Amino acid sequence: MVRLRVAPAPRVEHTNGDPRRTAASLSEVLPGQVSLPPSSLPTTNLSRISHTIDVPGLGKPRFLGMSTSSLRAIIVGGGPLGLFTGHALEAAGIDYVIVEKRPVIVDESGAGILIFPHTMRVLDQLGFHGYPCRIFTRTDLTKVLFENLPQRETRIRTECGLSDIQFTESGVNATLEDGSTEKASFIIGCDGVHSRTREIIERLSMDRTAGARLQASEQMVSSFQALYGRASYLDGVEKRTFFESRGTGMTTQLYASDSVSTFALFRKIHSPTNERRRYTQEETRDFMQAFANVSVAPNLKAKDLLAKCTWSRLVNQEEGLMKIWHYDRVVLVGDSVHKMTSNAGMGLNCALQSSVLLMNELQKISTQANPDVEAFGKVSATYGETRFREVQPVYDMAAKVVRTTTWSTWGLWFLDQYVVPLIGLRRVIGSISQTVIRRGRLLNYVTREGRQGTLPWTE
Numbered sequence: 001m002v003r004l005r006v007a008p009a010p011r012v013e014h015t016n017g018d019p020r021r022t023a024a025s026l027s028e029v030l031p032g033q034v035s036l037p038p039s040s041l042p043t044t045n046l047s048r049i050s051h052t053i054d055v056p057g058l059g060k061p062r063f064l065g066m067s068t069s070s071l072r073a074i075i076v077g078g079g080p081l082g083l084f085t086g087h088a089l090e091a092a093g094i095d096y097v098i099v100e101k102r103p104v105i106v107d108e109s110g111a112g113i114l115i116f117p118h119t120m121r122v123l124d125q126l127g128f129h130g131y132p133c134r135i136f137t138r139t140d141l142t143k144v145l146f147e148n149l150p151q152r153e154t155r156i157r158t159e160c161g162l163s164d165i166q167f168t169e170s171g172v173n174a175t176l177e178d179g180s181t182e183k184a185s186f187i188i189g190c191d192g193v194h195s196r197t198r199e200i201i202e203r204l205s206m207d208r209t210a211g212a213r214l215q216a217s218e219q220m221v222s223s224f225q226a227l228y229g230r231a232s233y234l235d236g237v238e239k240r241t242f243f244e245s246r247g248t249g250m251t252t253q254l255y256a257s258d259s260v261s262t263f264a265l266f267r268k269i270h271s272p273t274n275e276r277r278r279y280t281q282e283e284t285r286d287f288m289q290a291f292a293n294v295s296v297a298p299n300l301k302a303k304d305l306l307a308k309c310t311w312s313r314l315v316n317q318e319e320g321l322m323k324i325w326h327y328d329r330v331v332l333v334g335d336s337v338h339k340m341t342s343n344a345g346m347g348l349n350c351a352l353q354s355s356v357l358l359m360n361e362l363q364k365i366s367t368q369a370n371p372d373v374e375a376f377g378k379v380s381a382t383y384g385e386t387r388f389r390e391v392q393p394v395y396d397m398a399a400k401v402v403r404t405t406t407w408s409t410w411g412l413w414f415l416d417q418y419v420v421p422l423i424g425l426r427r428v429i430g431s432i433s434q435t436v437i438r439r440g441r442l443l444n445y446v447t448r449e450g451r452q453g454t455l456p457w458t459e
């Protein structure tokens with residue numbers, strides 16, 4: 001079992017029943033890691049989140065809410081990424097509407113989301129204080145982004161899933177599931193792994209290439225399932241510590257804050273599938289049963305954790321790095337175009353970085369009177385090519401992490417049990433810091449005082 005203390009001054013320890021122990025302070029390896037006073041310690045407790053993610057000048061308009069551009073965007077999907085993209089467009093002075101399929105934006109779905117320092121740094125730019133590594137419940141993160149979105153009553157339309165897209169001379173029309181339409185200059189698909197926006201542009205791209213079929217590498221494939229969940233207070237489990245258990249075909253993650261615990265139980269699927277699956281209660285019960293006696297933290301078995309579970313969902317964990325990222329005036333961001341298992345905690349961090357680059361490129365053309373389809377094509381191509389190149393190694397790393405922790409091959413078992421403990425988790429995390437976190441992008445058009453940690457940011 002690997003134990004990672006998340007805050008303050010986190011330490012990393014190997015406790016695989018192996019007397020060798022390594023300890024490292026994450027503040028030594030993560031850029032931007034800053035010491036915070038005790039009152040600002042990371043927490044997943046909602047009442048304290050409003051304290052720790054305090055927005056300066058809340059209630060006062062941060063970006064005046066005024067459109068300085070003739071552009072208008074339709075953001076498809078009101079998850080954390082769609083909401084973040086709304087904030088970034090707001091800051092760029094670009095008008096937008098968010099259309100969401102579900103009836104509400106903030107609900108109880110989702111477990112823990114690990115936010116790395118480079119993501120916290122961009123959130124800090126938009127007025128949300130950062131930036132060490134933090135774990136939020138997905139609900140809390142969505143709530144904070146939703147409640148601070150200026151003019152959200154008119155910006156967000158719920159129960160309005162995207163149904164189809166029509167292209168006009170000067171823009172796009174989106175047909176929504178309730179029969180209404182929205183007009184805009186362009187569309188940003190933030191509608192997740194089963195993206196309708198992706199389906200539409202894949203169909204159109206194939207029509208253009210005389211019906212060429214999608215290659216297997218262009219589909220989302222699930223090789224793992226995960227049961228996500230939240231549990232009430234767990235007596236005797238060390239707080240603000242991230243626990244991970246590893247085994248053949250299975251791995252578990254548990255993070256306990258002061259009031260709530262979030263967890264994920266992962267299992268390998270015998271035959272990888274590209275089918276969309278909704279699991280029944282019976283299948284979920286069988287899945288839980290298979291984990292019953294697995295240790296998820298010292299002195300805590302999965303069955304005892306699950307007995308305190310307040311919310312859970314069994315899902316397939318799709319993986320896929322798509323080839324088609326844009327078409328005409330439509331562009332995809334996040335899980336709709338680069339989906340990893342959540343085991344390495346890279347999904348949303350990557351998605352927000354994709355959104356940042358797209359926003360920087362869009363902002364450059366936002367003051368043009370009426371940018372044509374070529375102008376959008378250039379923006380989308382720069383964004384798509386750059387992000388494909390940048391996401392590929394992260395995607396490969398995330399795929400390797402879940403296969404290593406589930407001991408998918410003898411080689412990966414050896415790597416997990418002997419090589420990683422030998423070189424130390426600190427070095428592994430240090431390499432993520434060097435390759436991903438230090439290079440994290442900022443919104444070029446938002447100024448905000450930056451802070452440095454032990455390792456400087458690569459500007």
Ligand SMILES: Cc1cc2nc3c(=O)[nH]c(=O)nc-3n(C[C@H](O)[C@H](O)[C@H](O)COP(=O)(O)OP(=O)(O)OC[C@H]3O[C@@H](n4cnc5c(N)ncnc54)[C@H](O)[C@@H]3O)c2cc1C
Binds near residue numbers: 078079193335347348
């Ligand atoms: C439980 C859980 C834990 C996770 N943990 C981590 C983590 O630790 N670190 C990390 O980086 N990532 C994590 N992820 C992944 C992370 O949540 C996603 O990578 C991230 O939210 C990507 O956002 P997205 O907007 O692309 O997709 P989603 O978050 O799936 O959001 C898509 C949104 O679009 C809406 N939608 C779907 N279809 C339509 C339509 N036709 N029209 C309009 N709206 C539509 C959906 O209802 C949803 O609100 C986790 C995911 C889950 C589920």
